[in-house]
Amino acid sequence: MGSHACVELLDHGYEVIVVDDYANSTPHVFARVERIAGRFVGAVYELDIRDRRALSAVFDRHPVDAVMHFAAHKSVSGSVESPVEYYDTNVGGTTALLSTMHEHGVHRLVFSSSCSVYGDAGADPLDESTPAGPTNPYAASKWACEQILADVCRRRPEYTVLCLRYFNPAGAHPSGLLGEDPQSAPDNLMPHVAQVALGHRKQLQVFGGDYPTPDGTAVRDYIHVMDTVEAHRVALDHLVDAPGMRVFNLGLGQGSSVLDVVGVFSEASAKPIPYEVGPRRPGDVATLVADASAVTRAWGWRPTRTLVDICRDAWHFQRLNPHGYAGAARRPNSKL
Numbered sequence: 001m002g003s004h005a006c007v008e009l010l011d012h013g014y015e016v017i018v019v020d021d022y023a024n025s026t027p028h029v030f031a032r033v034e035r036i037a038g039r040f041v042g043a044v045y046e047l048d049i050r051d052r053r054a055l056s057a058v059f060d061r062h063p064v065d066a067v068m069h070f071a072a073h074k075s076v077s078g079s080v081e082s083p084v085e086y087y088d089t090n091v092g093g094t095t096a097l098l099s100t101m102h103e104h105g106v107h108r109l110v111f112s113s114s115c116s117v118y119g120d121a122g123a124d125p126l127d128e129s130t131p132a133g134p135t136n137p138y139a140a141s142k143w144a145c146e147q148i149l150a151d152v153c154r155r156r157p158e159y160t161v162l163c164l165r166y167f168n169p170a171g172a173h174p175s176g177l178l179g180e181d182p183q184s185a186p187d188n189l190m191p192h193v194a195q196v197a198l199g200h201r202k203q204l205q206v207f208g209g210d211y212p213t214p215d216g217t218a219v220r221d222y223i224h225v226m227d228t229v230e231a232h233r234v235a236l237d238h239l240v241d242a243p244g245m246r247v248f249n250l251g252l253g254q255g256s257s258v259l260d261v262v263g264v265f266s267e268a269s270a271k272p273i274p275y276e277v278g279p280r281r282p283g284d285v286a287t288l289v290a291d292a293s294a295v296t297r298a299w300g301w302r303p304t305r306t307l308v309d310i311c312r313d314a315w316h317f318q319r320l321n322p323h324g325y326a327g328a329a330r331r332p333n334s335k336l
Ligand code: WQD
Pocket: 074, 075, 076, 113, 114, 115, 116, 166, 167, 168, 169, 187, 188, 189, 190, 192, 204, 205, 206, 207, 208, 218, 219, 220, 258, 281, 284
């Protein structure tokens, strides 16, 4: 997500400073970001945002107008296995960032929240007023961050915060140069399906075939990563519209089951995707689909790419980079 956002921002004339600990990413992306955008990312610092001293040094060095905060763990099953790590990184990272921003007089933030905060809210499209009910530690960590941000905004009128509740971002940059390269076994559906199509995995394990959905598999609202980062760039333009915190769903507004994704990906890749239906994954819910109309009403923006585009672009990246970014050119980190 971060690398795609860099391209989007550079393409629109922004200066970009990146901070990343590469926990689930790689510095190899930057040479490619620069190849696509034809411009350099201003600086790249390897650090954990919980390291307040190092983070503060970055803010000392660069004037910052606004922050896009993508730094978090994002696996539902990982969070069930390691809840403390999830709260520590996702919530602790956010509080460390907020206090550093505060010390440096930076008060504009676009925050990556998640549809998972809605929990098991039912099969109808969910608008932003749906009560939260997180069902796993990942979702609870994102909901905790939203509450912290709301408290900060209530107390301090100088803050403007946009929480973007992503549904299921997937896909890749259409060039095939940027995409998802999980640093350990992929947890998310799309990279898993891509690796099965490539032949790196024998089959897809479908988590649950007994959900109350049309084909029994879980339904999600997949949104193209390029639409997602476009929304972030548009959000920057709208940060100043109103003080305080605002929350928007980022989804296509269309539900697709696991088997829908398998079918569309198989067609996009012209490869069979063998699968086996197994038990449900702890923490999962049956259906999460966005009522995505609020962001369109507010900003006149809507996602335009479909599940077919998502699968085509994810496959294009995977086919051109069967081993991810391994072996790609690397740009050195900036030194503090
Ligand atoms: C999708 C569906 C699985 C893998 C995500 C992100 C999270 C957040 C919310 C933004 C589920 C099923 C998966 C596999 C499968 N988004 N599946 N076999 O759980 O909806 O959570 O959305 O913040 O970041 O993680 O996404 O891609 O893991 O799963 O059957 O091997 O595919 O059970 O129903 P999920 P996902």
